[in-house]
Amino acid sequence: MRIGMIIMVNWKKSVRILWLCNFMVTSGLTMIMPFLPLFLEQMGVHSHHSLSLWTGIIFSAAFLSGAIMSPIWGIFADKYGQRANLVRAGLGMGIITFLMAFAFSPLILLTLRFIVGFFSGFITVSFSYISRVTPKEQTGSALGILQTGGISGTIIGPLFGGALSDMFGFRPVFAITGICILLSLLLVIFVLEKDPVFKQTSENKASFKEVFKNPTLIMLFIATFIVQASILGTNSMMTLFVKSLVGHVGNIAFLSGLAASIAGIANIIGSPYLGKLGDRIGQAKTLPVVMFFCGLLVLPQMFSHNLTELYIWRFAQGLLLGGMWPAIQALIHKKTAKHIQGRAFGITSSSRFLGNLAGPLVAGWISGNISIIYVFAFSGIILILGSFLVKWKVKPERNPAAS
Incomplete structure (x- = not known):
């Protein structure tokens, strides 16, 4: 337990280290993925229907395999700790993302x-x-503070990625992304301390059955799926939506990246306050309210007639976006026994990946077969419905500050 005590004393240092790591990883990833439709056009995919379909499939592919593997990595975390899990994730993501620079067909990508x-x-x-x-x-x-690291990356990434893509093309940006992820590993390996691993005994042997016996956890897994499906549904189609507003212009990648960055700036402003509010009154109270109003603010985006209107609504939604994921993670931590936390977060990760998978696929189908504006209707409605489910199933703590 000595390791655990050291980590508990230095948890603020750990937040700072992982804030920087998340900034580097997300800035790298968001340099290229928002502009995937433009990269596919360079590969010869030109019709709106095909472009929407390929974008949805490629965007979602990693989430399918991630959903399959996450429970296994959860078992790995229960045995070896989450720092080892971070090394595993960063190494694989960095190398393979670098190799995407050499993909010359949609199938290889x-x-x-x-x-x-x-x-x-x-x-x-x-x-x-x-x-x-x-x-x-x-x-x-x-x-909430950690969330701002990833969001800061989503602000910088699209802006730099859009500018670099417009100047040098998309392939060098894939290589830069891979390098950013690998560089973040140096901090994890040499600076971040090992987290405590709780010894398994015959009395507290970890199992997925124990995770799924908890109805509150199941509801939080569903909430994770809904939040990610909503966010990724709109994000995956943002470039095409911006293009529908401004037509064929030379800096379309930059304008699309700006839509993501504006929401990110608002997220940085709102996330720490919502995190503190959750600690004070309980995340079970804040989560459904944030989901509901976030869903309401998605809906007007479908009626945007120009970029100014779109950017205003994106900023308003961004103020609330940062309150959902930290609240879900905090509740899962509070509702889960220590010896199965790795497995619980593994299922959470699978739920997140499945949401990431479903969102772009549904959005791609809606955009290709109905109209791209109804992607916003889909995203807003599922968030609103999800807020009622969370309010119904997740009961508030009696004394949140001392839980």
Whole structure:
């Protein structure tokens, strides 16, 4: 337990380290993925229907393989700890993303995206690590701060990625992304301390059956799926939606990246406050409210007639976006016994990947067969419905600050 005590004393240092790691990883990933439709056009995919379909499939491929592997990595985390899990994720993601620079057909890119999913999950694992080493009364605040690292990366990434793509093309940006992820590993390996691993005994032997016997956890897994399906559904089609507003312009990648960055700036503003609010009154109270109003703010985006309107609604939604994922992670940590936390966060990661998979696929189908504006209707409605489910099934703690 001495390792655990050291980590508990230094949890603020761990937040700072993983904040920087998440910034590097997400800035790298968001340099290229929002502009996937433009990259596919360079590969010869031109019709709107085919472009929407290929974008949805390739965007989702990594999430399918990630959903398959996450429970296995959860078992790995229960045995070896989440720091080892971070090393595993960063190494695989960095190398394979670098290789995407050499993909010369949609099929090769699809294959590499599927393979990288077996090693992905760096951001989710970092949240699990911080949940494990932070005092419970500070969990929401710590996760809210950690969230801003990833969001800061989503601001910088699209702006730099859009500018670099417009100047040099898309392939060099894949290589830069892989290098950013590998560089973040140096901090994890040489600076981040090992998290405590709880010894398995005959009395507290971990099993997935124990995870699924908890109805609150099941509801939180469903909430994770809904949140990710909503967010990724709109994000995967944002470039095509921006293109429908401005037509064929030379800086379409930059304008699309700006839509993501504006929401990210608002997220950084709102996330720490929502994290502290959750610690004070309980995440079970804040989560359904944030989901409901976030869903309401998605709907007006479908009626945007120009980029100014779209950017205003994206900023308003971004103020609330950062309150959902930290609240879910904090609740899962509080509702889960320590010896099965790795498995619980493994299922959480699978739920997140499945949401990431379903969102772009549904959005691609809606965009290709109905109209791209109804992607926003889909995303908003499922968030609103999800808020009622969470309110119904997840009961507030009696004394949140001392839980």
